[in-house]
Amino acid sequence: MKYENTDKETLIKILIQKDNILKKLYLEKEKLSYYANTDVMTGVLNRRAGLEVLSDEFYSSKSNGKNIVVCFVDVDRLKIVNDTFGHEEGDNLLINVTNILKESIRKTDFIIRMGGDEFLIVFPKTTMKEVNNIWHKICKKVDGFNENNTTYNLSLSYGFYEYKQEIKKKMSINDLIKEADAEMYKNKLKKDEF
CATH class of the missing domain: 3.30.70.270 (Reverse transcriptase/Diguanylate cyclase domain)
Known part of the structure; x- marks a missing residue:
């Protein structure tokens, strides 16, 4: 029984880490998209x-x-x-x-x-x-x-x-x-x- 709880806790930690990594990747993608489409000095579309x-x-x-x-x-x-x-x-x-x-x-x-x-x-x-x-x-x-x-x-x-x-x-x-x-x-x- 104790072994099952440890497995669940480990799985939850892994899923949380995966979720955090996906959020960071999404934010990086958004940032790259912004810089690819925007004139950096003026903030309007390039x-x-x-x-x-x-x-x-x-x-x-x-x-x-x-x-x-x-x-x-x-x-x-x-x-x-x-x-x-x-x-x-x-x-x-x-x-x-x-x-x-x-x-x-x-x-x-x-x-x-x-x-x-x-x-x-x-x-x-x-x-x-x-x-x-x-x-x-x-x-x-x-x-x-x-x-x-x-x-x-x-x-x-x-x-x-x-x-x-x-x-x-x-x-x-x-x-x-x-x-x-x-x-x-x-x-x-x-x-x-x-």
Whole structure:
């Protein structure tokens, strides 16, 4: 009888150890997945992972008939901030930009760091009217940042593209991004004219 209790206790200990090992492995897998899909500095999706999610949303939009809006965002004068105040301050600027964007978008929206000073915000199942309200919030937060920052002014160039179901032409993800990028470039040129 005593022998049976010892066997049960040993078995329980082994099962608890196995459970603890599985929990640790799961947490490590989650951590690896996070680092594989996330831009470490800004905490938003990296380009590879973000484009995969965008692809899923884009094809979902095509099949369910819902609009999708993408916004290409460029942080103006990041190079000047890096050259004048150092790369650490440039990194802080990018972090502040992503925080402003993350605080302003909806839970269903997501941000992709395309590289350097360029981001793509994806607004699934929405219209430009709704996105304009969100962008207004972003502009207010940028203004607030600039009021509290005496070192330099934060400025964003941006361009939107709305994929509507009525658009019957074939579009790819790259076409979607190129359209938003072209709109951003027009916006940037207008700023440079002043």
